[in-house]
Amino acid sequence: MSDxxxxxxxxxxxxxxxxxxxAAMDAWLAERPEAAAEVARMQRQTDAIRTLYAPVAAExxxxxxxxxxxxxxxxxxxxxxxxxxxxxxFLIGLGLGAGWLLRGQMETSGIADRLIADAVSAHTVYVLxxxxxxxVNGADSEHLxxxxxxxxxxTLAMPDLSASGLNFLGGRLLPAPNVPGGRAAQLMYxxxxxxxxxxxxxxxxxxxxxxxxxxxxGLDTALFWxxxxxxxxxxxxxxxxxxxxxxxxxxSQLNPTLTDYRT
Amino acid sequence: xxxxxxxxxxxxxxxxxxARALTRDLDRADDLVQDCxxxxxxxxxxxxxxxxxRAWLFTILVNLHRNNxxxxxxxxxxxxxxxxxxxxVPPQQPGHLALAELDRAIGTLPLEQKEALLLVTLEGLPYxxxxxxxxxxxxxxxxxxxxxxxxxxxxTGIPSEPHLRTVK
Numbered sequence: 001m002s003d004x005x006x007x008x009x010x011x012x013x014x015x016x017x018x019x020x021x022x023a024a025m026d027a028w029l030a031e032r033p034e035a036a037a038e039v040a041r042m043q044r045q046t047d048a049i050r051t052l053y054a055p056v057a058a059e060x061x062x063x064x065x066x067x068x069x070x071x072x073x074x075x076x077x078x079x080x081x082x083x084x085x086x087x088x089x090f091l092i093g094l095g096l097g098a099g100w101l102l103r104g105q106m107e108t109s110g111i112a113d114r115l116i117a118d119a120v121s122a123h124t125v126y127v128l129x130x131x132x133x134x135x136v137n138g139a140d141s142e143h144l145x146x147x148x149x150x151x152x153x154x155t156l157a158m159p160d161l162s163a164s165g166l167n168f169l170g171g172r173l174l175p176a177p178n179v180p181g182g183r184a185a186q187l188m189y190x191x192x193x194x195x196x197x198x199x200x201x202x203x204x205x206x207x208x209x210x211x212x213x214x215x216x217x218g219l220d221t222a223l224f225w226x227x228x229x230x231x232x233x234x235x236x237x238x239x240x241x242x243x244x245x246x247x248x249x250x251x252s253q254l255n256p257t258l259t260d261y262r263t
Numbered sequence: 264x265x266x267x268x269x270x271x272x273x274x275x276x277x278x279x280x281x282a283r284a285l286t287r288d289l290d291r292a293d294d295l296v297q298d299c300x301x302x303x304x305x306x307x308x309x310x311x312x313x314x315x316x317r318a319w320l321f322t323i324l325v326n327l328h329r330n331n332x333x334x335x336x337x338x339x340x341x342x343x344x345x346x347x348x349x350x351x352v353p354p355q356q357p358g359h360l361a362l363a364e365l366d367r368a369i370g371t372l373p374l375e376q377k378e379a380l381l382l383v384t385l386e387g388l389p390y391x392x393x394x395x396x397x398x399x400x401x402x403x404x405x406x407x408x409x410x411x412x413x414x415x416x417x418x419t420g421i422p423s424e425p426h427l428r429t430v431k
Contacts, residue, residue, distance in 0.1 A: 006409065015387070015389075016390040045412060045415065048361070048365055049384045049385050051362060053283060053284040056279055056280040057279065057280040061275055065275055065293060070301055071268060
């Protein structure tokens with residue numbers, strides 16, 4: 001051990017020497033306080049760097065870094081890719097006309113899912129609010145109606161759901177990046193037990209939107225429909241049948257100029 | 264297949280720690296880790312266990328970070344507000360101040376030195392594994408480490424070392 005380089009000292013300080021080399025180095029250092037101090041300095045440097053950043057590893061992992069979640073969303077993405085690819089092959093076989101039809105359907109069922117997701121997240125946020133559940137109170141329903149109709153550039157009446165035991169609380173305007181115009185209206189109702197129902201209304205996202213979709217979300221159920229003028233998602237902690245019967249009432253009142261709601 | 268997901272998951276705290284030290288920015292660090300995890304999860308079937316999963320993950324992370332920086336250089340860099348010198352900060356705790364100084368000093372290191380230094384000191388990886396991750400020979404790793412350590416010493420104002428270039 002006559003020739004010890006700075007690199008070897010560093011490797012010793014960093015624990016990268018073999019057990020044997022390390023023991024020999026310790027013996028060598030025992031007689032050379034200056035070199036031993038140098039090793040200690042390097043170790044202190046390492047300790048300081050760890051003190052600085054090591055606590056990060058103890059922080060709770062944010063949900064977006066959950067491996068399970070990322071795996072699921074990755075698989076969904078791949079699934080969609082696979083469906084697209086399969087559809088493309090199928091289309092070539094079927095001919096261009098049928099192909100375009102199918103492609104249209106795939107894209108628009110996506111828009112329904114996105115609108116349901118927007119509706120449900122707005123529902124989840126605002127039904128928890130007590131004093132600020134709505135932006136404009138339901139007592140002022142005429143003003144609400146004209147305001148929201150203007151903003152959404154369509155005719156919107158405020159449906160009366162008292163026959164279903166639901167009291168109108170009011171409404172608010174929300175951003176809706178997934179639809180033309182970029183705005184949605186949320187109307188909120190409350191039953192005698194305090195359970196809340198919301199309508200999430202947007203201008204029609206496009207001609208090929210599926211007319212009807214039902215989504216079960218654990219506690220809540222969401223019912224989506226769209227016609228030529230608007231789309232509406234009803235979200236409430238009710239079973240599907242009850243929601244469907246409410247939907248009929250909503251549809252007939254929301255936009256009276258339109259044809260009947262078909263179940 | 265299931266096992267590799269578990270191994271990936273087990274490495275998340277270390278990846279976050281390394282990314283945070285590398286970027287010194289919480290959001291950018293977690294963005295980096297998320298990109299890294301997405302890539303690793305999507306490509307896990309391609310992973311052949313010739314080394315630890317950890318090394319593979321760090322390789323992905325380091326490469327993504329380099330790509331991001333390349334992109335950032337073209338777009339103009341985001342300046343970390345902490346890196347802007349503050350006018351005369353009254354010294355609080357001396358230990359706290361020294362660490363803040365060290366943090367800033369690490370931020371000024373050239374990327375290749377910073378990558379190497381943090382893998383070895385913060386992550387405690389053996390030289391051989393760190394060299395594999397950075398795809399450089401062992402000697403190169405050690406010289407980057409040596410330069411990083413010397414630079415930090417100068418930057419944090421710790422009195423320079425007695426002459427120890429070669430000890431006989």
